Amino acid sequence: MPVLNRAAELHDEVAGWRRHIHAHPELGFELPQTANFVADRLREFGCDQVETGVGQSGIVAVIRGSRGEGPAIGLRADMDALPIVETSGAGHASGTRGIMHACGHDGHTAMLLGAAKYLAETRNFAGTCVLIFQPAEEIGQGAKAMIGDGMLERFGIERVFGMHNLPGLKEGTFAIKPAGIMGSVSRFTLKVKGVGGHAARPNVTVDPIVVASQIILALQTIVSRNTDPVSPVVVSVTSIAAGTAFNIIPEQAEMLGTVRTLEAAQVEQTRAAIERVTRGIATAHGATVAFEFDNPASVTFNHSAETDLAAQVAADVAGETGIDREARPVLAGEDFSHMLVARPGALIFIGNGKSAGLHHPAYDFNDAIIPQGISYWVRLTEAALKPAS
Ligand SMILES: [Zn+2]
Numbered sequence: 001m002p003v004l005n006r007a008a009e010l011h012d013e014v015a016g017w018r019r020h021i022h023a024h025p026e027l028g029f030e031l032p033q034t035a036n037f038v039a040d041r042l043r044e045f046g047c048d049q050v051e052t053g054v055g056q057s058g059i060v061a062v063i064r065g066s067r068g069e070g071p072a073i074g075l076r077a078d079m080d081a082l083p084i085v086e087t088s089g090a091g092h093a094s095g096t097r098g099i100m101h102a103c104g105h106d107g108h109t110a111m112l113l114g115a116a117k118y119l120a121e122t123r124n125f126a127g128t129c130v131l132i133f134q135p136a137e138e139i140g141q142g143a144k145a146m147i148g149d150g151m152l153e154r155f156g157i158e159r160v161f162g163m164h165n166l167p168g169l170k171e172g173t174f175a176i177k178p179a180g181i182m183g184s185v186s187r188f189t190l191k192v193k194g195v196g197g198h199a200a201r202p203n204v205t206v207d208p209i210v211v212a213s214q215i216i217l218a219l220q221t222i223v224s225r226n227t228d229p230v231s232p233v234v235v236s237v238t239s240i241a242a243g244t245a246f247n248i249i250p251e252q253a254e255m256l257g258t259v260r261t262l263e264a265a266q267v268e269q270t271r272a273a274i275e276r277v278t279r280g281i282a283t284a285h286g287a288t289v290a291f292e293f294d295n296p297a298s299v300t301f302n303h304s305a306e307t308d309l310a311a312q313v314a315a316d317v318a319g320e321t322g323i324d325r326e327a328r329p330v331l332a333g334e335d336f337s338h339m340l341v342a343r344p345g346a347l348i349f350i351g352n353g354k355s356a357g358l359h360h361p362a363y364d365f366n367d368a369i370i371p372q373g374i375s376y377w378v379r380l381t382e383a384a385l386k387p388a389s
């Protein structure tokens, strides 16, 4: 029986929670309704401990197994939404204009709540299951905040597991791979400072727009000429702002951009290349440049033993044809990566079927995959915390 009977029984109730959370989306760390809803459910289930306010607004619940002593594992879901105007037209669509659950975190939260209900009833494992409901994934700060609050030590978490839905992957199937499965996310700001003046007298100015234009084109050579061609890197300038009128050469041009990689070592190499190219071009024109670079999400790096365990559990739930063990990685980021830096673990994708893409205004989480998601969490807990027989 691939999907657990009890998980199938919970389907309607969990779908109801999912739609409730979807209709009341909240952003970043400001999740009063969502966090209260989650904490209330966890207390109702009879979890041994429910801690609120971990990493500002995260929630951690503890369920102890009834099959003896054992280690503690962490199962993580994210709770925050995105600043997008929803166009799904669903009956449970966002009641707050300009905010929506376009990444399926409503579904992740509901499925982990369903697993918590099941695990609190059955407790058929040895050790401790720690349920982690994280804020502020979309702004890349929630995982760091919970780790910084001492969560991993306080709850003795030794291994961590995450799940994210994936549109386009067949409904209710799973995909995973060892090593990098999601990209490192870096962002940079470049402020080119020139000398402004009258547009009719460019000879007495240093035009930052011309310098910025050359920088943007030169940055395209980093991936084509500098980085290892068998290791993917993205360098994109995604915003440029300069000037106020047709007859003024401005003082400054500001650019924003992002770097994505699948290998941690590529981050610093690419950062250094951007700085070198940018400063060289600015100097050549008599301009200066201020360069800022940070790395809000590391590579989401799946550890091999935990990846094997997760894949086996997914195969138990969805059958051998329902698990792709060599998933194609994506260069979008996931701040669960910080937990995987601190502890061994693995992130798995669950297929959302044919839906609009993540972060699209018409996206909606597919409630049909809830039993598979719950079954994965339950079986993973029972497999990772197997009693000595
Ligand atoms: Zn997202």
Ligand SMILES: [Zn+2]
Pocket (backbone or CB within 6 Å): 103, 104, 105, 137, 164
């Ligand atoms: Zn997401």
